[in-house]
Amino acid sequence: MPVYMDHAATTALSDRALEAMLPYFREEFGNPSAIYSLGQTSKNVLEKCRARMAACLGALPTEIFFTSGGTESDNWILRGACSARRQRGRHVITTAFEHNAVLRTLEQMEKDGAEVTRLEPDRKGRITPQQLEEAIRPDTVLVSVMLANNVVGTVLDIPALAKTARVHRVPFHTDAVQAVGHISVDVRKLGVDFLSLSAHKFNGPRGVGAVYCRLPNRLTPLLTGGGQEKELRSGTENVPGIVGMTTALEESLEALDERTARLRGLQERIISGVLEIPGIHLTGDPENRLPGFCSFIVEGIFHSVYLVNEMNERGFCISSGSACSAASRESSHVLMALGYDKALAGAGLRITLGAENTEKDVDLALAALRESVEKVRREKPPGASLL
Ligand SMILES: Cc1ncc(COP(=O)(O)O)c(C=O)c1O
The missing domain is CATH 3.90.1150.10 (Aspartate Aminotransferase, domain 1)
Structure with missing residues (x-):
């Protein structure tokens, strides 16, 4: 076995997460939307996981939505938050060193008429509240700044940046994919409105993640269909994945x-x-x-x-x-x-x-x-x- 030293790329599933997931692939495989007991067992575990995830992040269960990972969470928040505020404007502020899940999504949105300002970090990877302050316009509908950078590992001062955005009543998103499970992340202390996370970065399974959303009515859905996740994120829920993610997050925070x-x-x-x-x-x-x-x-x-x-x-x-x-x-x-x-x-x-x-x-x-x-x-x- 090679010595693995690339944990920012992905991590191995923890034993505890794997054990917790196993029953939900076979015995407890019911669809959470089904009304018979097998389905309701899945629904119950899903809601328990939502509450446990919320507790790990200092959020309310009603503020947590499950997704297929960091890329979907970023796409959904950027597109959904901007579309919900379309009447106000189409200007988004981000940084030049976000993950491509943010940068490429915004490039795509620019083709559809969005205007994007990319703040330049300093040599250490820092963005100041003054830079943000100067970039905010009356038509700014969202600010998106990552909590920790995935190439250099800098942890940004999100509380200060989110505070600046709040003064101007502009919603604030942070891509916390590299941070959750590795440093303490409390959405209220950060002061953010939206946050994205991904399970495979903290010894959870691939292809599952979550969105924290303080004001769900400020987000339009990215995926429409069967109306799961309170009509905001359709698709049959990945119950084993969600159980694995929740267990892995609790495990990483305990230690x-x-x-x-x-x-x-x-x-x-x-x-x-x-x-x-x-x-x-x-x-x-x-x-x-x-x-x-x-x-x-x-x-x-x-x-x-x-x-x-x-x-x-x-x-x-x-x-x-x-x-x-x-x-x-x-x-x-x-x-x-x-x-x-x-x-x-x-x-x-x-x-x-x-x-x-x-x-x-x-x-x-x-x-x-x-x-x-x-x-x-x-x-x-x-x-x-x-x-
Ligand atoms: C900062 C950041 N955002 C988003 C992503 C995408 O997450 P996922 O792999 O779950 O789609 C990554 C993954 O490398 C990341 O590091």
Whole structure:
């Protein structure tokens, strides 16, 4: 088995989540919309999960809606919140370094007449309330700023940004896909109106997520059909997935402090070890970053895909920055938004640790990285041929 150090891409399902899910695939397979007992058992568990998810996020059960994951949650909130306020205007504010689930959705919406302002983060990945304040217009219908960035791990000051939006009575969405399960997330403390999350980032199953929505009447549906989720998100509910997600979130929050302390220790060990290699720089905010999240730029290489491949040969799963650009040799839009030039933005490296990683894993990864960097610098220097 390789040593897995790419937990920001996805995580393995926890044993507890798997155990909790199993009965709902076979014995308790009823459709929650059916009125006989088998269906009502599913309906009951669904509503219990809604209440448990709400408790994990400081929300009310009526504010939680189940979806197929982070991408759907982002799409739904962006399209649904803007469509609900169409009479007021079509201006949306976001940042230039969101996940593509937000950026590409907004590009699509621009083709249909939306106007989008993309705030530029500073080198560490921070956005200030003043930047937001200056961008808000009378026709602004939504602000969407991520809670934690998926390439550099910076945790943004959402309470301050959401407060600014609230003063202007503009609804605020945060994509919290990378944050939920890894730092404490309380929707009231954040002060947001909408939040997206995804189960597979915190040891839950793939293809299931949720939306927090403070004002459900401010959101039009993305998926119409059988009228599930109070007519707001149609489609037969993924009961096993929802049970797995709920169990995994509770499990990660129960052990949060202890895991955070351990991951912070391993994170420091990785960061200090990697920075001993000449020509490697830490990206993102050295202080406000997700636990276990280590991100760098490696000078003197053509593209970090080669480094990821070398590490793979040596038995380590790490990433060049984000899953979407892993197979292509593009530069990361996130690193470019942070002000790195195109060449350096193609040389990002992301090591994201999880609960099962040990000090020994870290030391072995550091040794493998030293060898890999040396080899890639020798064989694939900047400007090398693609062949
Ligand atoms: C910040 C962020 N938003 C959205 C997504 C998409 O989530 P999902 O994979 O559940 O569709 C991801 C996944 O990488 C992410 O990191």
